[in-house]
Amino acid sequence: MKTILIPTDFSETATHAARYGLYLAHHLKADLQLIHAFKVPAEARAAAQSAWPLDDYEQVKHDSETELDKLRHQLELVNIATTSARDYISRISCTAEMGDVTTMTRNLVDHFRSPLVVMGMSGAGQLHRLLLGSNSRELIDKATFPVMLIPNRPSTYQLRKIAFATDLSSSDIELIHSLVSLARPFSAEILIAHVTDAKYDPAAHQHLVDRFLSEVTSKANYNKIYYRHIKSIDVDHGLDWLSEHGLIDMLAMVHRPHPVFEQLLKGSHTQRLAKHIDIPLLVFPPDAHDVCF
CATH class of the missing domain: 3.40.50.620 (HUPs)
Known part of the structure; x- marks a missing residue:
């Protein structure tokens, strides 16, 4: 058990x-x-x-x-x-x-x-x-x-939509598959969220997205997975906006050793985020695999 x-x-x-x-x-x-x-x-x-x-x-x-x-x-x-x-x-x-x-x-x-x-x-x-x-x-x-x-007082004890923040790394595909095992008992949607700034190449970006989603579809047998592109001044503010306005019940992300995650968890933004975020934050380790909830 x-x-x-x-x-x-x-x-x-x-x-x-x-x-x-x-x-x-x-x-x-x-x-x-x-x-x-x-x-x-x-x-x-x-x-x-x-x-x-x-x-x-x-x-x-x-x-x-x-x-x-x-x-x-x-x-x-x-x-x-x-x-x-x-x-x-x-x-x-x-x-x-x-x-x-x-x-x-x-x-x-x-x-x-x-x-x-x-x-x-x-x-x-x-x-x-x-x-x-x-x-x-x-x-x-x-x-x-x-x-x-x-958070101190979760806004709801419902799990209808989980947002997974991704940089479209291939290693995230297996984690999305793992996230399905959490979402399925709740019949929850999984929103794949990719945050970029305004300086991106739309054609190259769409190619990456199409390839990523194709692999997700072949790996995860779940019909409630969606994709959303979020443009923001940086990833930090994009995730902040998603947690406040994305109509989600949980935010999931991977703890990778890069400056953005370190800033989110350790920097001053964490202090600001913790004051208003009212949804759970699910953190995967960078080498997670075959996680089954």
Whole structure:
């Protein structure tokens, strides 16, 4: 059985992410694994000559497990209220471990062979943050699995149209095929979005598009795939416009080591985007293949 991982820091945003993960799990017939990574308190780290007392460790672990149980109970109530006898009832489990979010998540993805990690776009204020902080940037940089980032308050719990941002690279074709396995249970449309500036050759561009779409059609057996060309001053602003005005419920893209993606995830635009984006962002690793949701 498939298991979706939900890292949480018990913030409001993380709770929204968990509820969205449950929504996905119902349709994908998957279970949920709530995970929390707790850390050694700063005062204990400062006392390098002494080990962290076992009693303190047990107390922090107990507190973490208590909070996870509360979140699990909330989700189980939603589980009961939103499913019928014919629906798949997702099983919800919890894991709390000492360490960092990235290492814990990667280990559990391997353990459960999870197809997806779902987490919040922002964390708990002065506590460690999941996105726009070092933890989620590190996770995305090192992930060999898809990571879905959920805004503080998703505008909808419907998945009718997914936009996939592409530069028409041949490696994207297999990812679109993988995206079909996410879209199909929802009967969602997949919008292939290619952003260019005004300085492009229409004839050469159309040739690339035709070849790309021909390969997509032969690879992905799904009749709800469409294409849209978006002209903008740059890719950054084009994706911003698409997330706001494209009438989409999710934006998917590939984390490639190029300046545009680095700016989107790490630069100042991310801070601006996070203030108004209200749709999930699905991030594929650059070497992803044979992903099946």
